[in-house]
Amino acid sequence: MSETRNSILTKLRKTRDAHPLTPPASDFAPIEAKQWAEEERLPRIRRLMEAVHTEFLDATEADWPAVLREFLAHEGVGSLIYAPATDTGKRLVEGWDASSTALIPYDRPLEDLKPRLFDTIEAGLTTTRGAIAETGSLILWPTAEEPRTLSLVPHIHIALLRADALYDTFLQAMRDQGWAQAMPTNVLLVSGPSKTADIEQTLAYGVHGPKRLVVLVVHP
Amino acid sequence: MDGNAPDFAAASRAALADPQLRGNFRRAMDGLMSKRAAQFSDAGEWHGVRALAASVRLRALSKLPELLETLEETCTRNGITVHWAATTDEANAIALDILHKTNAKLVVKGKSMVTEEMHLNAVLEKNGIEVLESDLGEYIVQLDGTMPSHIIMPAIHLNTKQIAHLFKRKIKDAESREDAAYLTDLARRVLRAKFQAADVGMSGVNAAVAETGTLCLIENEGNGRMCTTVPPVHIAFMGLEKVVEKLEDVPPVISLLPRSATGQPITTYVNMISGPRKPGEKDGPREVHLIILDNGRSSIYADPELRDTLRCIRCGACMNHCPVYTKVGGHAYEAPYPGPIGKILVPQIEGLEKRGAMPHACTMCNACVEICPVKIPIVEIMGRLRVEAVKPSGAVKDGGAKASRTEAMVWSGWAAMNASPTAYRVATLAMSKLGNAAPSSLPMLKEWTNVRTKPRFASRTLHDLARAKGVPDV
Numbered sequence: 157m158s159e160t161r162n163s164i165l166t167k168l169r170k171t172r173d174a175h176p177l178t179p180p181a182s183d184f185a186p187i188e189a190k191q192w193a194e195e196e197r198l199p200r201i202r203r204l205m206e207a208v209h210t211e212f213l214d215a216t217e218a219d220w221p222a223v224l225r226e227f228l229a230h231e232g233v234g235s236l237i238y239a240p241a242t243d244t245g246k247r248l249v250e251g252w253d254a255s256s257t258a259l260i261p262y263d264r265p266l267e268d269l270k271p272r273l274f275d276t277i278e279a280g281l282t283t284t285r286g287a288i289a290e291t292g293s294l295i296l297w298p299t300a301e302e303p304r305t306l307s308l309v310p311h312i313h314i315a316l317l318r319a320d321a322l323y324d325t326f327l328q329a330m331r332d333q334g335w336a337q338a339m340p341t342n343v344l345l346v347s348g349p350s351k352t353a354d355i356e357q358t359l360a361y362g363v364h365g366p367k368r369l370v371v372l373v374v375h376p
Numbered sequence: 377m378d379g380n381a382p383d384f385a386a387a388s389r390a391a392l393a394d395p396q397l398r399g400n401f402r403r404a405m406d407g408l409m410s411k412r413a414a415q416f417s418d419a420g421e422w423h424g425v426r427a428l429a430a431s432v433r434l435r436a437l438s439k440l441p442e443l444l445e446t447l448e449e450t451c452t453r454n455g456i457t458v459h460w461a462a463t464t465d466e467a468n469a470i471a472l473d474i475l476h477k478t479n480a481k482l483v484v485k486g487k488s489m490v491t492e493e494m495h496l497n498a499v500l501e502k503n504g505i506e507v508l509e510s511d512l513g514e515y516i517v518q519l520d521g522t523m524p525s526h527i528i529m530p531a532i533h534l535n536t537k538q539i540a541h542l543f544k545r546k547i548k549d550a551e552s553r554e555d556a557a558y559l560t561d562l563a564r565r566v567l568r569a570k571f572q573a574a575d576v577g578m579s580g581v582n583a584a585v586a587e588t589g590t591l592c593l594i595e596n597e598g599n600g601r602m603c604t605t606v607p608p609v610h611i612a613f614m615g616l617e618k619v620v621e622k623l624e625d626v627p628p629v630i631s632l633l634p635r636s637a638t639g640q641p642i643t644t645y646v647n648m649i650s651g652p653r654k655p656g657e658k659d660g661p662r663e664v665h666l667i668i669l670d671n672g673r674s675s676i677y678a679d680p681e682l683r684d685t686l687r688c689i690r691c692g693a694c695m696n697h698c699p700v701y702t703k704v705g706g707h708a709y710e711a712p713y714p715g716p717i718g719k720i721l722v723p724q725i726e727g728l729e730k731r732g733a734m735p736h737a738c739t740m741c742n743a744c745v746e747i748c749p750v751k752i753p754i755v756e757i758m759g760r761l762r763v764e765a766v767k768p769s770g771a772v773k774d775g776g777a778k779a780s781r782t783e784a785m786v787w788s789g790w791a792a793m794n795a796s797p798t799a800y801r802v803a804t805l806a807m808s809k810l811g812n813a814a815p816s817s818l819p820m821l822k823e824w825t826n827v828r829t830k831p832r833f834a835s836r837t838l839h840d841l842a843r844a845k846g847v848p849d850v
């Protein structure tokens with residue numbers, strides 16, 4: 157097998173050296189030029205994401221758990237899975253008792269949670285590491301405490317977005333946050349609920365991932 | 377042509393005679409073209425980002441062997457097992473070996489054109505492993521027992537009614553409803569059960585980052601995330617050209633791919649995977665494998681002109697804009713990659729003996745070149761392959777396969793005629809006097825006159841007419 161590897165690499169090297177290729181310089185200016193004034197970023201993100209059926213809720217640092225509670229009650233959502241070890245998780249549970257939505261901690265490996273996660277739990281809550289104005293995309297940065305499937309399996313994904321963590325472009329976000337030095341197991345950009353147009357180009361939402369994406373904007 | 381070689385002409389004739397199929401493609405391609413155009417309304421932005429994306433791909437190709445080595449190193453450091461395959465048989469064997477070791481019975485797959493190239497599904501099924509395509513379009517095509525007709529929209533050749541009938545026939549308890557939302561939900565129910573139960577998830581790779589050992593996958597449905605997150609083992613397949621140097625090289629590619637492909641600003645999910653589940657993490661596969669496939673790509677790379685084929689980011693825009701593809705549809709090509717990119721890629725992978733017709737299925741209108749986000753000179757490469765088919769340089773598999781004595785004689789006769797004024801005069805005079813008497817069934821005329829009227833020769837040559845007008849010296 158390593159023989160295959162070596163023969164492929166040797167061939168590539170030999171033929172490249174026989175006909176070297178000088179690429180033009182990569183000028184990132186056309187992407188760097190994409191900038192929006194601070195007050196324009198959130199409305200733009202909202203407009204782009206609403207165009208693909210994302211829902212938005214507005215809250216403050218003080219009242220977001222209550223806003224969420226009310227929303228879930230209003231929508232008749234019976235269960236919400238969350239990350240208990242994160243700051244957000246700890247805030248969430250304070251004063252939740254009165255709610256009609258059951259809170260389920262994601263506190264064990266997926267294998268021990270699979271049937272419930274797929275078949276009964278209705279919503280999942282995650283944080284974000286900001287959002288991108290150019291395309292209307294949330295940055296999701298799953299961790300050991302906040303697993304990947306929280307934002308994937310339940311029918312409703314609720315994402316907490318701090319209104320002061322907005323970037324112009326994907327490129328700017330990855331540079332400012334130093335991604336290249338510390339890529340986690342999985343990073344995601346999420347720009348709406350799951351969708352498909354594979355049946356005669358008719359847009360349908362909720363094919364495999366969440367059917368609904370709700371962005372809970374926390375204003376400073 | 378050997379008995380097994382696909383017959384593009386016959387398949388196109390059949391497709392052209394199917395008004396339903398032509399309607400399905402026409403509608404879909406018109407929609408895709410106008411949505412794409414709306415995304416690139418700012419010409420300055422399009423030119424700038426396009427030049428950047430082309431430079432990213434060219435830089436990657438300029439350092440291809442080094443970047444592949446770095447990718448292997450960084451992936452390995454991240455806990456991804458890297459495998460190399462020279463041929464599709466080798467890649468299939470590697471995949472089977474992993475499946476056997478993990479005792480896998482059920483595989484769920486996200487969209488991967490490389491596995492189409494490998495005919496992986498057939499191989500797995502032959503080995504008693506159930507494999508399920510999970511991209512809705514691929515799922516439809518798999519249920520129907522056919523092949524994708526477009527690299528981005530695999531089931532674009534079918535309309536809602538046809539899909540409703542298919543589901544009714546193949547899925548238990550399906551109602552007969554011609555409603556995209558209902559059909560989508562039906563597929564959701566079937567496939568969610570499979571994601572949960574699958575032993576292995578498979579996917580393609582849109583870009584692999586050498587710097588960080590990251591596999592990037594873009595998609596709208598979430599099935600790619602399911603396949604790469606839920607099953608205990610993930611196997612990713614990539615052609616060896618898919619590597620990019622730096623993480624920063626990803627945004628330009630991601631900026632152009634979805635806009636070119638479907639006219640959306642970005643796909644719903646951009647999924648960047650840099651390893652299996654780490655200790656303490658609660659989900660994600662415990663093993664991630666990356667299979668890097670050559671399958672003729674290193675030979676394409678060897679030729680400085682043909683090498684540009686490997687810039688491709690598989691957006692499918694060239695198909696959407698191709699007048700031939702739009703008329704005959706994807707199946708007429710009988711190839712994993714149809715349309716313009718298919719016409720240059722497939723003959724180089726499979727050889728000109730089998731695929732010599734493909735580079736001719738082109739009007740050279742240049743529409744694909746104008747919209748290709750990484751500026752591949754598709755039409756030039758097409759021309760080169762036509763030449764290779766008759767005058768081989770040795771760069772392309774089965775070069776010279778279409779060489780014909782008669783054709784060579786005709787061309788040398790034509791050259792001689794044009795080189796001598798006397799020969800030219802005699803020949804044109806003969807044609808103007810006798811040309812119209814030649815029956816259209818003559819062997820060499822037949823190809824042309826089959827579908828067109830035979831042109832009439834003028835009774836006087838151009839030179840003759842010019843002389844009569846007093847033009848001196850002709």
Ligand code: SF4
Nearest residue numbers: 688689691692694748
């Ligand atoms: S050749 Fe260009 S237009 Fe065609 S699929 Fe590849 S990148 Fe897209």
